[in-house]
Amino acid sequence: MEFGQDFVMGAAARVLEVIAFLVLAAFSRKICSRRFSWASDPPTDAPVGYCLSWRLAVEANNVRSWRTVPSWCLRHVEDYMTGGQYERDIELIVDQAAGYVKDIDVSEDGMDAWILDIDDTCISNLVYYRGRRYGVDPFDGPGFVAWAVRGECPAIPLVLRLFQRLIEAGFKVILVTGRDKASLGEATIANLQCEGFDGYERLIMRTVDWRGKGAVAFKSGVRKQLVEEGYRIWGNVGDQWSDLQGEFVGNRTFKIPNPMYFVP
Known part of the structure; x- marks a missing residue:
């Protein structure tokens, strides 16, 4: 049994x-x-966690050469850009840069330099990209030029604060942008001045000699020229990895978040 x-x-x-x-x-x-x-x-009903992972991979440069934001991540990117987290992330980055600045003994020869990108680093194109569904819609070159030529891009306040701190510390701040000098030169200068970016050493824009060349090649070429002139690049700030790659990137680089577009 x-x-x-x-x-x-x-x-x-x-x-x-x-x-x-x-x-x-x-x-x-x-x-x-x-x-x-x-x-x-990814499915149209992908969970929120997927879009968070996608944005993290973008910032870590693990997702490259992407053309548009995935449509199912529209709400996630919108909430990130407008809900406060974007500003909190920039604040942390700027605080790190400011702490680094304090440890540098600026020379009296006037050759200690910082490089700042312009679009979505110093000034914001969020208004334009809101109309492009925060990057879900493909980039529209003529439309962007029409927006930028108005000179109404607002300053990113935390980066403006860093800019002013760098000027006060005695650094030569050099603004380097992929904007076309012929079509956007005057508007960009006026826009920067209106938003409080006064006292920078030089504004370098893309000229006809650089048309057709990628951002890494253009910005590396500019930095190489600056180093050959005797500048010491202590810091480099940009919202694109192409701002921070290539040659002569500087002693330290600081990446501003941008999940709305990718510049190769």
């Missing part, structure tokens, strides 16, 4: 093990299949 009971109980236990194994296998296949689909074509 005891043998019969042990046999029945053992058989029941084995049946439960088989059922548990089949359920776990089915669940694992579902999860793995879903994760694999995200790699190429």
